[in-house]
Amino acid sequence: MNFLSTTILLFLVIDPLGNIPIFLAALRQVPESRRAYIALRECLIAFGILVLFMIFGQFFLQTLRLSETSLGIAGGIILFLIAVRMIFPTSDHLFGPLAGAEPLLFPLAVPTIAGPSALATILLLASRNPERFWMTLGALAVSMTLTTLILISAEIIAKMVGRRVITALERLMGLILTAVAVEMFLQGVRTFVKSLR
Secondary structure, eight states: OOHHHHHHHHHHHHOHHHHHHHHHHHTTTSOHHHHHHHHHHHHHHHHHHHHHHHHHHHHHHHHHTOOHHHHHHHHHHHHHHHHHHHHSOOSTTOOOOOSSSSOBSBTIIIIIISOHHHHHHHHHHHHHOGGGHHHHHHHHHHHHHHHHHHHHTHHHHHHHHHHHHHHHHHHHHHHHHHHHHHHHHHHHHHHHHHHHO
């Protein structure tokens, strides 16, 4: 994958547009003057967690004795399930009441931004192409910058376009992500079949 395709993949997996309703709900009790700061802070925390997964991804695979082929197939399945949920959303994404009025780490940084799909994807990219570490890091930085800008402007975007448009865009991104997931799964299967010959 090149820089642009990696950036698009990470952006789709992080799904900032789909996370706008969650951000709005989580920050409802927070004063308006602090919402942008909290969104920035949570995005920075999520970025740090994803970078840690990038750096220690290969060690993680070696410790658990996982092959890149199995991770590729599993990553494709996980992405497919996430994409299906984006296309056919359910109401069980809510994380219950927060302990305090101002969220920290949970539920915004994890698992809303740095969720299982994002962690699995960044781990897969880092383990498959360790020589492209800086390219993947740059793609992650760009996708997280876009995510941060979108989530900081969540209220403005929601008022401008309306929730129906946001939902439609999320489902469109889910459709694109479905194709990416199938391709990732097929690549893993092809690699596995070649290893049997």
